[in-house]
Amino acid sequence: xxxxxxxxxxxxQLLSLxxxxxxGPEHDEMLxxxxxxxxxxxxxxxxxxxxxxxxxxxxxxxxxIEHTLKRILTxxxxxxxxxxxxxxxxxxxFLSFRSSLESASGFQSHQFRALEAALGKKDPEVLERFPxxxxxxxxxxxxxxxxxxxxxxxxxxxxxxxxxxxxDLQRKVSRSVEPSPAxxxxxxxxYRDRPAVAAICDLLLDLDEGIQEWRYRHVKMVxxxxxxxxxxxGSSGVGYLASTLFKPLFxxxxxxxxxx
Numbered sequence: 001x002x003x004x005x006x007x008x009x010x011x012x013q014l015l016s017l018x019x020x021x022x023x024g025p026e027h028d029e030m031l032x033x034x035x036x037x038x039x040x041x042x043x044x045x046x047x048x049x050x051x052x053x054x055x056x057x058x059x060x061x062x063x064x065i066e067h068t069l070k071r072i073l074t075x076x077x078x079x080x081x082x083x084x085x086x087x088x089x090x091x092x093x094f095l096s097f098r099s100s101l102e103s104a105s106g107f108q109s110h111q112f113r114a115l116e117a118a119l120g121k122k123d124p125e126v127l128e129r130f131p132x133x134x135x136x137x138x139x140x141x142x143x144x145x146x147x148x149x150x151x152x153x154x155x156x157x158x159x160x161x162x163x164x165x166x167x168d169l170q171r172k173v174s175r176s177v178e179p180s181p182a183x184x185x186x187x188x189x190x191y192r193d194r195p196a197v198a199a200i201c202d203l204l205l206d207l208d209e210g211i212q213e214w215r216y217r218h219v220k221m222v223x224x225x226x227x228x229x230x231x232x233x234g235s236s237g238v239g240y241l242a243s244t245l246f247k248p249l250f251x252x253x254x255x256x257x258x259x260x
Contacts, residue, residue: 017037018030018033018034018037019033020033020097020100021097021100021101022096022097022099022100025097026093026096026097026100027093028089028093028094028096028097029096029097029100031085031088031089032086032089032094032097035082035085035086036106038082039079039082039109040109040111042075042078042079043109043111043112043114043115044111045075046072046075046076046115047111047114047115047118049068049071049072049075050072050115050118050119050149051118052068053065053068053069053072053149053152054147054148054149054152055152056068057149057152057153057155057156058152058155058156058159060156060159060160062196062200065156065200066199066200066203069200069203069204069206069207070203072207073203073206073207073210076207076210076211076213076214077210079214080210080213080214080217083214083217083218083221086221086225087221087224087225089225090225091224091225091226091227094225094226098226107129108129108130110130110136110137110139110140111139113126113140114139114140114142114143117140117143117144117148118143118148118149119148119149119150119207119211119249120148120149120150120151120176120177120249120250121176121177121247121249122144122148122173122174122175122176123176124144126140127140127141127144144174145173145174146173147173148173148177149204150177150204150249150250151171151173153200153204154168154169154183155169156200157186157190157197160194160197162186162190162194162197163186164183164186165180165182165183165186167180167182168180168182168183177249177250177251177252178251179251179252179255180252183252184252184255184256184259187201187252187253187256188256188259188260191256191260192260201253204250204253205250205253205254207249208248208249208250208253208254211249212245212246212247212248215245216245219245
């Protein structure tokens with residue numbers, strides 16, 4: 001039997017995964033489920049692309065590095081745009097099925113936590129929110145314990161003959177990326193003398209900004225939907241989300257802007 005579109009994409013299985021829990025069920029719960037499932041698919045794809053661009057960076061394949069980073073940026077714009085769809089849910093519409101979520105919360109998205117770690121945000125406290133030995137925790141632990149995108153970028157710079165400080169090349173990868181004045185001086189010289197390499201720096205800056213934009217839109221969407229109420233899953237809601245804003249993944253690329 002020839003392969004069909006439905007077989008290849010597992011359409012029947014995919015369409016069976018939207019299972020509202022509210023009585024009725026409430027009309028708007030379907031949208032809520034689908035949009036969050038789509039986000040999880042995008043998280044999976046961005047992780048896939050980040051792993052790919054890390055390999056390209058280590059190999060010094062500059063054209064494909066730029067191509068892949070641009071793809072990730074396009075996906076981020078799509079993710080930000082999807083917030084517009086979520087914002088069509090009024091507070092009353094969300095409240096109609098919110099109790100059905102019980103303790104479930106986006107706070108518990110292990111893929112997003114893994115993505116944060118892959119991009120350089122390593123927070124050990126995140127691990128405590130997932131059961132010891134669970135597949136979700138193991139996925140995040142693996143991302144915490146291994147080099148991320150910034151580390152691959154530094155390897156790429158060294159491969160291009162850039163004098164990356166040894167301290168940065170040998171940094172403890174289980175920690176978040178921290179500002180490095182010595183590396184900042186090197187980055188300034190890259191912008192002055194090596195425009196092709198600076199183009200990669202700018203794409204990483206765009207990626208950092210894109211993640212921050214998604215966080216901001218997410219915070220405002222939650223604020224307009226539940227206000228100052230506590231979030232499901234035990235989070236403080238808007239208060240917690242707001243605390244994640246304006247914290248760059250790649251602080252050195254921001255620190256040098258006044259020097260350029």
